[in-house]
Structure formats: C-alpha cells, structure tokens
Amino acid sequence: MPMPDRQHWHDPALPFVEARRACDSRACYKAHSHPTFSIGAVDAGVSHFRGAAPGTQRLTPGTLVLVPAQRVHACNPEPGAAWSYQMLHVDADWLQQLREESGVTQQTPGTAACISQDRALYRQFCQLTALLFSDACALEKETALVNFIGTFDEHAFAALPMAPAEEHAALALIDHLQALADEQLALSSLDAMARWAGLGRYALIRACHRATGLTPHAWLLNARVNRARTLLRQGCELAEVAYRLGFADQSHFQRVFKAHAGTTPGAYRRGGC
Structure with missing residues (x-):
C-alpha cells in the first residue's frame, strides 16, 4: 500500500514529541521558527536550507538538519521539483532536562542549525521515525528517542565517557x-x-x-x-x-x-x- 503524501504522528502518552513524513512534496515554506527542537531528514530529491551557515545550503538524500528552538529557518525543494522528508519536533523543556542529565550545555535560543552527513545517524533517525509510526509501546518509543538524542549529543558535544x-x-x-x-x-x-x-x-x-x-x-x-x-x-x-x-x-x-x-x-x- 503506497504511503500517503503526508503523515503526522503524535501520542498523548508521549506529549513531548511529534513526527511528520512527506512524500514527493512540492510545498514551499517561508522563513519561520518553532518553539521545539526540530530534526529534519532528506529522504529523496534535493532541498535548499537556510538557517545554518550564512547563505543557502544544498541538501541531498541522507542529510539530517538539527534546528534549535526559535532558530529561524526555511527548507524548500528545488524549483519545479519534489522531495521527500521526515520531521521530528521535540519539546524544548523536555530536551533541556534530558541534556542536563547528561551534562550537556543547552543551546541558546537562535543558535545556528547543524547539518549532518553522518549516514549512521541518518539510519538511526529513520529507524526512530519508523518506530514512532508503528504500534510499538510508548516505553520503546521513548527509549529510542532518548537514545537517538544522546547519540547525537555524544558526538556533537563530546559528552563524558x-x-x-x-x-x-x-x-x-x-x-x-x-x-x-x-x-x-x-x-x-x-x-x-x-x-x-x-x-x-x-x-x-x-x-x-x-x-x-x-x-x-x-x-x-x-x-x-x-x-x-x-x-x-x-x-x-x-x-x-x-x-x-x-x-x-x-x-x-x-x-x-x-x-x-x-x-x-x-x-x-x-x-x-
């Protein structure tokens, strides 16, 4: 059965996270920000992102973008083309508490987004979103989310061994x-x-x-x-x-x-x- 053009997931048992998937989308977005920590993954096609380094970055399949809360950004497909992507939005207060537990300094609002070409991290993110959209229990989904964020932070912020x-x-x-x-x-x-x-x-x-x-x-x-x-x-x-x-x-x-x-x-x- 083909995947719908768009899918949204959220669960009252996990109110600190929501997910979205879009397939062959041509929708374009003005520059905007979220109160959440947002993670985007490019699955197919090419998109242009503003919100990391100055100017625009060209994102290809397998790329992850991690956007701190309140960071203004925009990500759109190439003109006349479509792309497929996944998004995860994580509550900023929940994330701050999680990072404080690990001794990771919380990013200040408006900090530039991070672009990752790490294929292993992309695969882990895809596994996480697939799990969120599945009928797995809340504990399994929460564990996978915490593990993904911890894995990213451990590499990005050199957490203690x-x-x-x-x-x-x-x-x-x-x-x-x-x-x-x-x-x-x-x-x-x-x-x-x-x-x-x-x-x-x-x-x-x-x-x-x-x-x-x-x-x-x-x-x-x-x-x-x-x-x-x-x-x-x-x-x-x-x-x-x-x-x-x-x-x-x-x-x-x-x-x-x-x-x-x-x-x-x-x-x-x-x-x-």
Missing part, C-alpha cells in the same frame, strides 16, 4: 527489577528506572546495554516474557497473564511471547515446546 559505576548501577537496577511483583514490573518506566539507578536516561540506556546487551525496554520485555513462562506453567489463563504483565491486549502478548520463545503462549501452556 561512561564510568564503571554506571554499569554497576545498571546491574543493581536489574536485580531490583527482578524482585518486583508482576504489576510493578509491568508499570516500570524509563524515568522511574533512571531515578532509581541515579543516572540520566541516556546514561541508563547506554550502561544497561553495556552491562546486559539490551536496552532497559528490551530487558523489561524479556523479563515480562520470562515471568509469563512461570505464570503459564502454573496454569494461569492467557488473558490473565497478559493483564498482569501489562501487555496492551492478548494479541500483543502473543506476538511478543512468540518472538522471544519461538512458540505461542497457548502452546507453551499446553506443554507444546
């Missing part, structure tokens, strides 16, 4: 989570986990991945599946297990369980694996 104490804090958090009751495990959030560990959210993601090979969200999902195995062996009904462990519905529970266990929860409960 990770200390061994951060890995120890991540492992202590894992021990803490393993001891939680089913309902508490289901309700764990990135913010709550970071506060418990005494780390910033990006530092927690980085430390958890270093210590376990998984992000906090991926570890939680794996832990919930392992907890589900125990409940299913005890004879609990699928709907009860899905509810107790915080899955959106029974269908969501079945998809996640099969992806981790290689079989459906029903077959597992019957002893078919």
Whole structure:
C-alpha cells in the first residue's frame, strides 16, 4: 500500500514529541521558527536550507538538519521539483532536562542549525521515525528517542565517557527489577528506572546495554516474557497473564511471547515446546 503524501504522528502518552513524513512534496515554506527542537531528514530529491551557515545550503538524500528552538529557518525543494522528508519536533523543556542529565550545555535560543552527513545517524533517525509510526509501546518509543538524542549529543558535544559505576548501577537496577511483583514490573518506566539507578536516561540506556546487551525496554520485555513462562506453567489463563504483565491486549502478548520463545503462549501452556 503506497504511503500517503503526508503523515503526522503524535501520542498523548508521549506529549513531548511529534513526527511528520512527506512524500514527493512540492510545498514551499517561508522563513519561520518553532518553539521545539526540530530534526529534519532528506529522504529523496534535493532541498535548499537556510538557517545554518550564512547563505543557502544544498541538501541531498541522507542529510539530517538539527534546528534549535526559535532558530529561524526555511527548507524548500528545488524549483519545479519534489522531495521527500521526515520531521521530528521535540519539546524544548523536555530536551533541556534530558541534556542536563547528561551534562550537556543547552543551546541558546537562535543558535545556528547543524547539518549532518553522518549516514549512521541518518539510519538511526529513520529507524526512530519508523518506530514512532508503528504500534510499538510508548516505553520503546521513548527509549529510542532518548537514545537517538544522546547519540547525537555524544558526538556533537563530546559528552563524558561512561564510568564503571554506571554499569554497576545498571546491574543493581536489574536485580531490583527482578524482585518486583508482576504489576510493578509491568508499570516500570524509563524515568522511574533512571531515578532509581541515579543516572540520566541516556546514561541508563547506554550502561544497561553495556552491562546486559539490551536496552532497559528490551530487558523489561524479556523479563515480562520470562515471568509469563512461570505464570503459564502454573496454569494461569492467557488473558490473565497478559493483564498482569501489562501487555496492551492478548494479541500483543502473543506476538511478543512468540518472538522471544519461538512458540505461542497457548502452546507453551499446553506443554507444546
């Protein structure tokens, strides 16, 4: 099914971010600014950007533009041509708090935009926007957003390297989570986990991945599946297990369980694996 010319995404569960995708667009924009930190990606075609260095920069596919809040800018396709792009708008106050956690100095309003030709960063951004438009849970989307911003800041602002104490804090958090009751495990959030560990959210993601090979969200999902195995062996009904462990519905529970266990929860409960 072809992608619509324009798509917008926002979610009340993540009020600090919204996304947009445009395909084969010929729309042009006057110089303007946003109260948000904005990230744009050129997917196809060529555009001309004003808002970074003096004059106009020609942007080709695979280019990212990161625009601080209140920075006046404009980005338009070449005359008579179309282009495809993606946009992300991040709340400035939320971003400031995230950067303060990592020790990154907040940019002053009106700071020039940054243009990046880093292909790995572009691919990570595309993966992030695809995830935002998917039916993934809010925690997974928030984790990917924090990880993307932290990755960019780490390269752009030379953030401090990770200390061994951060890995120890991540492992202590894992021990803490393993001891939680089913309902508490289901309700764990990135913010709550970071506060418990005494780390910033990006530092927690980085430390958890270093210590376990998984992000906090991926570890939680794996832990919930392992907890589900125990409940299913005890004879609990699928709907009860899905509810107790915080899955959106029974269908969501079945998809996640099969992806981790290689079989459906029903077959597992019957002893078919």
